[in-house]
Amino acid sequence: MKMGKSATTGREWTQIYSIYGVDQWQTVLFLLFQAILFTVLSVLYLFYFNPICHFFEHLLSLAAVPSSAARFAAGFSGSVTAISAICLFFASANFFYSSLPLHYDMAQRMVNSVNNWSTVKLALDLGCGRGILLNAVATQLKKEGSSGRVVGLDRSKRTTLSTLRTAKMEGVGEYVTCREGDARRLPFGDNYFDVVVSAAFVHTVGKEYGHRTVEAAAERMRVMGELVRVLKPGGVGVVWDLQHVPEYVRRLQELKMEDIRVSERVTAFMAGSHIVSFRKPSQHIVGPGEVRLDWRC
Known part of the structure; x- marks a missing residue:
């Protein structure tokens, strides 16, 4: 059976899976x-409904509940089991x-959020993991004929070594x-990167x-402050x-970031997710006296 292709890149999913595998496979x-397990229980409810009704009758009789409620209780618990399986x-x-x-x-959408990759000399992928976003950025730099580089940062040395293998x-x-x-x-020092990206990572901090x-x-707010700190003005x-x-978004507004945009909601890992993009202002001025913002705050 053919798995099909990615809608954004046209690559075969079998090829992509062979490189990156499945993250959180234990949870899956x-x-x-x-x-x-719940499906098996639902089937057992279906085949042994009458004996289960008798069991509920006996159980409810101990609490002096009318026997007519037993069939409802059996049907209700069977329905809950089936819905749980689904x-x-x-x-x-x-x-x-x-x-x-x-x-x-x-990752492809995030790459497309940056208008001009040809001028990017250094990019950072914060929490690079398996390297899906990291390699998407690198692929875009390669496509542009850029001399730029992308740095992947992860809390685990083992992960970074695995990520380098996927890049190759x-x-x-x-x-x-x-x-x-x-x-x-x-x-990294202040104002170090032209672009900073991060995918499904900050919430884990x-x-x-x-x-x-x-x-x-x-x-999490400390991470956002660090992300802004290492981004170059205009980045x-x-x-x-x-x-x-x-x-x-509130933190970025506090740090006076410009052109803050939030994408539509996308369900990921059974939770709502969004892409947030922004630009660091070229001038870090916040009023009279030319007070400079401290991105670490």
Whole structure:
């Protein structure tokens, strides 16, 4: 059976999967196992409905509930089991789709958000992971005939080594370098990159505090400040992430970023996601006295 092609690049999905594999495959397998389990339970409910009704009659009789409620209880629990199976199948399919097909196509959209790659000398992919976005940027630089380079930063050295292998497989190894580092304290100077991109990463920072805690939000805002700090004046930032995009927009507004744009909602990993793009102003002036913004705040 032929899997088809990417709508954005026309490449065969079998080729793309052979390079990048499936991220979060443990989650996909867990959801799929649960879906199959609930499907089996639903089939058992269907074939053994009458014995299950008798079981509920006996159970409800102990609580002095009319026996007529047993059939309803059996039917209701069977329906919930069947609906749960459908939801789990949908969730596993969405995680599988989000892991590569959606991630790959969103990476192409993020690349297209930058108008002119020919002038880009240095780009940063924050939280590069398997290198889907990193290699999309490198491919665009290669297509433009640029002498530019893209740096991938990840918290794991093992991941960066794997990412370099995927870059070589994509034929863009000479355009890519990778570094291990902490997104909250980027190992780069101020105004270093022409373009900074990040895909489905920022929301994972601070997860040790819990996603909805004040501490986790503070860590994410620190990452956004670092992202702005290393971006050159006039440079472009593009971030695709889940759930917390309104926070990022507010932070970018606080830092006086220009041309902030938010894409339509896209469901990824069973959550809402958006692409946010912005431009760092050429002049860091915020009123009388020429007070310069501190991007680390």
